[in-house]
Amino acid sequence: MPRAKTAEQLFLEALKMVSPGTKLREAISTVLQSGNGALLCFGPPKRLSDLSEAGVRLEQAATPQLIFELSKMDGAIIFNGDGSKILWANRFLKPDSRLPSDETGTRHRAAERMAAQAKCMVIAVSERRASVTLYLHQRKYQLDSIATLLNKSNQAMQTIEKFMTVLNTEMSELTAREFQDMVTIFDVCRVIQRFEMVARIGREMEPYILELGDEGRLVKLQMDELLMPIEEAELVIQDYFRDKTTFRKARKELSELDQQDLLNLGSIAHLLGYSTNLRSIDTYLSPKGYRVLTQTHRLTGQIIKNLVDRFGTLQQIMRAPKDDLVDVEGVGEVLAERVRVGLNLLQNQLALDRR
Numbered sequence: 001m002p003r004a005k006t007a008e009q010l011f012l013e014a015l016k017m018v019s020p021g022t023k024l025r026e027a028i029s030t031v032l033q034s035g036n037g038a039l040l041c042f043g044p045p046k047r048l049s050d051l052s053e054a055g056v057r058l059e060q061a062a063t064p065q066l067i068f069e070l071s072k073m074d075g076a077i078i079f080n081g082d083g084s085k086i087l088w089a090n091r092f093l094k095p096d097s098r099l100p101s102d103e104t105g106t107r108h109r110a111a112e113r114m115a116a117q118a119k120c121m122v123i124a125v126s127e128r129r130a131s132v133t134l135y136l137h138q139r140k141y142q143l144d145s146i147a148t149l150l151n152k153s154n155q156a157m158q159t160i161e162k163f164m165t166v167l168n169t170e171m172s173e174l175t176a177r178e179f180q181d182m183v184t185i186f187d188v189c190r191v192i193q194r195f196e197m198v199a200r201i202g203r204e205m206e207p208y209i210l211e212l213g214d215e216g217r218l219v220k221l222q223m224d225e226l227l228m229p230i231e232e233a234e235l236v237i238q239d240y241f242r243d244k245t246t247f248r249k250a251r252k253e254l255s256e257l258d259q260q261d262l263l264n265l266g267s268i269a270h271l272l273g274y275s276t277n278l279r280s281i282d283t284y285l286s287p288k289g290y291r292v293l294t295q296t297h298r299l300t301g302q303i304i305k306n307l308v309d310r311f312g313t314l315q316q317i318m319r320a321p322k323d324d325l326v327d328v329e330g331v332g333e334v335l336a337e338r339v340r341v342g343l344n345l346l347q348n349q350l351a352l353d354r355r
Helices: 007-017 023-033 045-050 064-071 106-118 146-180 185-226 229-240 247-256 265-272 290-295 301-311 314-319 322-326 333-354
Strands: 038-042 056-061 076-079 085-093 121-126 131-136 139-143
Touching: 007 131, 007 139, 007 185, 023 038, 023 064, 023 121, 038 064, 038 085, 038 106, 045 076, 045 085, 064 076, 064 085, 085 106, 106 121, 106 131, 146 185, 146 229, 146 290, 146 333, 185 229, 185 247, 185 265, 229 247, 229 290, 247 265, 290 301, 290 314, 290 333, 301 314, 314 333, 322 333
Parallel strands: 038 076
Antiparallel strands: 038 121, 056 085, 076 085, 121 131, 131 139
């Protein structure tokens, strides 16, 4: 049985349906340019039919021109769930009037209540405000113009770039301390805090990119390029979480921290399995080695796991004789030498970069 989609997944799918380049967005733009309004409902046909009445039954493929012509009538246009077919035109919506609504206009009030009661998507195009509002279940979202979205995206991209500069610096410092075996919980928590901040900004960019549609392709390419080090930063959690927790559990709890807790390094230490009182930890921590071994670009994920399972920490892997490395499953004579050489090269390169 397929897993039910989350509210966020449904919202992102809704944005994709109305993004520039789609037939629906073309129709909405035409309605706005003509100075008209419209009420568009998308969802299960029977449910929408039960909550509306009158109108004209069509069962026609949805095209931008047909949607525009039908919007000239006062009633709502009823679509199937994916918006590919128009079921009814000039339909009168009759959601429960007792449902709460903060909207003042008749069209927007009906749209908000219909979306909440029918668990569907409703789009209200206002001729007076020259705006487009999307209602999805209990959620309301105002669609922005492409110029506004590009401006927001550029601002977010500049913020990501600044955060990534700091994150890359802190990860280099952490790597240097790991080779020196001088890592503290402060070092670990600072890097995790920084990369989660960057990851959250990246997640905030997703609706902008989806709403931009065809116009968002270059923005997405640029963002993906900026966020590439995030996967490496996530391995910091895998390197330092304690045995009583798990990587997935720690990662999930980190993403669920509110902004105030994220700024508190004690909260991050706690989800890793350490005391929230950072002053009580006066010993150095030893990384398992996932992140540094990944940086050598010579080892598969399974071989890295085998090395960590066999030796336990990065320092033990670095000190291990070649014969002990060869004994690890999947590591032969050649690969054992590559591990040793790769770690030495990485350490030397890091020392040169720091100078």
